[in-house]
Amino acid sequence: MTANIFKTGNKSDFAEKSKRMARKGTMGAFMLTVVYGVFTSLFTSNGLYLTLAFSLPVICVVFFGLTYSKLKNELIYKLLSYFxxxxxxxxxxxxxHIDFQREYTIVMMTIFILIFQVVPTPKKLVTFGSFVFVALVISLLSSNESFQFIGLISFLFLFSFALSYIVTLQRRDLIRSVNSNSSIMKSLINNTKDAILLVDFFSKEVVDANERTSKVFDILNSDEFINSNYYTLFADEQYVNKNRVEIKQQINEHGFFNDEILFKTPKGIKFWGHLFLSPFNAEKNNYYILQIRNIDVKKKFDEKIASTYEQYRFILDNLEEFIYLVKYSPEGAASFEYVSPFIERIFGIKKHEFVTPEAQNKIQKLYHPDDIPDMKAKKISLFNTKERISLKYRVKPLGKDDYIWIEETVVPKLDEDNNIIEVVGILREIKN
Known part of the structure; x- marks a missing residue:
């Protein structure tokens, strides 16, 4: 199954439907012209007239073939109007030439009325009606028919034309409204930087893809993915099966699934992409919509940052100093962002214990009582002056009997409003 929902121009879904409508109309015209040819043969045996009558079904066959060609719909309908x-x-x-025999005239007028119904636009209908009406009036006035007959036929023609024109206007407005909404949607889909694919819910086959898909997956035409299983887009084609529980859980909770996944191009080149997958139904069919954004550059940059972060963390973790980083919220609440392992040498506690309120209460009891007033004064000075401070004090590590001297340097980081948003502290043991 394929769809041309994302296509524009002569490949659009509307264009394909227009061609299908033209084919059906041509088939109907073929049967009608065959009946007309047979009916004409009942009123005349003239070879020229019969040739003209039976040439119409042949022309219908030609037009039926044109609907399968690459000709634009506009040209096909223009040729059809001339025909x-x-x-x-x-x-x-x-x-x-057969003196407007009544039975023939009834059939002819019936065909005119049917043609009114199939002319697609008001402009084409006016063109068709004008050319045919002028010819009708001229031929009637040139005949020996009475004015009552001429008036009746002319009235029937104009009345049918007026009704058809009103219907055609309504049809045109409806089509314009639908096409306008469709054009906006297609413009958005085809101008995004993401690959967007429509997948059949049950078969898992791609039924349509936007133009950007060709660039994201490095292919000549996005149609290459049509009718292929969307599992083949992933570097690990078993990704969906392996993560089926998580996918269902996210869809049930949020209505969609998203993740950063490794994809591959048909050439086998792998790249990182952000996948947004959402199920939906339309026209009694169930689909998945897949939105894929290439994040290869971002992913590599993140990996580089992570690698750099690990390198610096390795250095900090192995320094003979205790380093901590505290962040302050706009409300003034403090939270530890980093604590180095050397804390155990100074306070006798693990780094993961240091950030708990219980550990903070224990640490307060480890300071030498004589040093606490100076420490508090220096901390007040830090928040008042917002400048780095240095202080020395004694600490008795947990489980030890003797105090050790510590030198601590605290450096604040300020925001644009001169408020402290981060504090870096460096503690080292003074051994001499």
């Missing part, structure tokens, strides 16, 4: 006008002229020519 309808010429066909009506041929009918009028025959009608004139």
């Amino acid at each position: 309808l006008i010429v066909s009506c002229w041929m009918m009028l020519y025959i009608a004139y």
Whole structure:
């Protein structure tokens, strides 16, 4: 199954539907012209008239073949309009030469009325009606028919034309509204930087893809993915099966699934992409919409940052100093962002214990009582002056009997409003 929902121009879904409608119309015209040819043969045996009548089904066959060609719909419908006008002229020519026999005239007018219904636009209908009506009036006035008959036929033609024109106007407005919304959607989909694919819910086959898909997956045409299983997009084609529980859970909770996944191009080149997958239904069919953004550059940059972070962390973790980083919220609440392992040498506690309120209460009891007033004064000075401070004090590590001397340097980081947002502290043991 394929769809042309994301396509534009002559490949759009509307264009394909227009061609299918033209084919159906041509098939109907073929059967109608065959009946007309047979009916004409009942009123005349003239070879020219019969040739004209039976040439119409042949032309219908030609037009049926044109709907499968690469000709633009606009050109096909323009040729069809010319064909309808010429066909009506041929009918009028025959009608004139057989003196507008009543049965033939009824069939001819019926065909005119049917043609009114299939002309697609008001402009084409006016063109068709004008050319045919002028020819109709001329042929009637040139005949020996009474003015009452001429008036009746002319009224029937104009009345049918007026009704068809109103219907065609309504149809045009409806089509314009639908096409306008469709054009906006297609423009958004095809101008995004993401690959967007429509996948059949049950078969898992790609039924349509936007133009950007070709660039994201490095292919010549996004149609290469049509009818292929979307599992083949992933570097690990078993990704969906392996993560089925998580995918279902996210869809149930949020209505969609998203993740950073390793994809591959048809050439086998792997790249990182952010996947947004959402199920939906339309026209009694169930689909997945897949939105894939290439984040290869971002992922490599993140990996580089992570690698650099690990390098610096390795250095900090192995220094003979205790280093900590504290962040302050706009409300003034403090939270530890980093604590080095050397804390155990100074306070006798593990680094993961240091950030707990219980550990902070224990640490307060480890300071030498004589040093606490100076420590508090220096901390007040830090928040008042917002400048780095240095202080020395004694600490008795947990489980030890003797105090050790510590030198601590605290450096604040300020925001644009001169508020402290981070504090870096460096503690080292004074051994001499």
